[in-house]
Amino acid sequence: MSEPAQDRQRPLAVFDIDGVLADVRHRLHHLQSRPQRWNAFFLAADADPLLKEGAARLRAAQAKHDVIYLTGRPERNRALTAAWLAAHGLPTEPLHMRPDDDFRPARWVKRNTLRRLARTHTIASVLDDDPAVVAVLSADGWPVELATWLPHSSTLQSAQEQQGRT
């Protein structure tokens, strides 16, 4: 019997979801309306098209690394997010999400989580589409790459950075 993969402690390849794997553009209009429709924005995530480039990167990373997700989506969307990942043939966990009561900008939430993970794992790579997140995580010393296949939305940027909502 070979050793289970999860016991081998392979380095981690860290993937953001929105804008890296999931195309969020069809639901941004919920955030452009006033008042913003947050529940509708999140509930529509099950219809996000898969971003092929991100999915290809993830599958390539699985050869040498343990893939984990680090998303600004709140915990209350865990079931919906896992179902979407499964529907696209992607692993559903480990899935690190924003606590429901945590409204800090995504970059600080993600930095905290990454620092915690780094106590027990080597961080091989981080892929995120938010330039503000990439800047903070790079400054923290992590090997971060900016995903550029979906132009980062100014609407989502505002939601993540000023409102701490996604």
Ligand SMILES: [Mg+2]
């Ligand atoms: Mg993103």
